Amino acid sequence: MPQVVLSGHGLVKYYGSVVGLAGVDVAVRSGEALAVMGPSGNGKTTLLHVLAGILTPDQGEVWLGGERVDQLNDAARTVLRRRRLGFVFQDNQLLAELPADENVALPLMVDGLSRRDAIARARNTLGQVGLAAEVGRRPGELSGGQAQRVAIARALVGEPQVV
Structure with a gap:
């Protein structure tokens, strides 16, 4: 069985009193394609942002390989995203002035x-x-x-x- 490369355990994220994630568990194995689907407003983007270290969970753990992502500081999470995660944003976030x-x-x-x-x-x-x-x-x-x-x-x- 392929190795788990990215996982989240018991992920909880609040936006004030609104619950963005409520105890989500997810594991992504090497070579696996995973689709996150559901109606608008159900936490898909929040889940992906927490897994990528863009947001930190209010509760739970995120692991990439053997490294606990949610305990890293902002600078370390930025380096991790740049070196170990490839993130494609819905609006692509390309710089208009660059080819x-x-x-x-x-x-x-x-x-x-x-x-x-x-x-x-x-x-x-x-x-x-x-x-x-x-x-x-x-x-x-x-x-x-x-x-x-x-x-x-x-x-x-x-x-x-x-x-």
């Missing part, structure tokens, strides 16, 4: 990779998602689907443990 290759290369450069090497890796990853011809186009010049694939390439470029 596709630089949007994808940005997390690599922030992590210390040279611009030249980061751009090379970004262009390779853009090719893998079918956008080799679009590397110089800015998000506003791309279709919605193309922009989402740029965001997917950005999530994949660092070879994360979990996307």
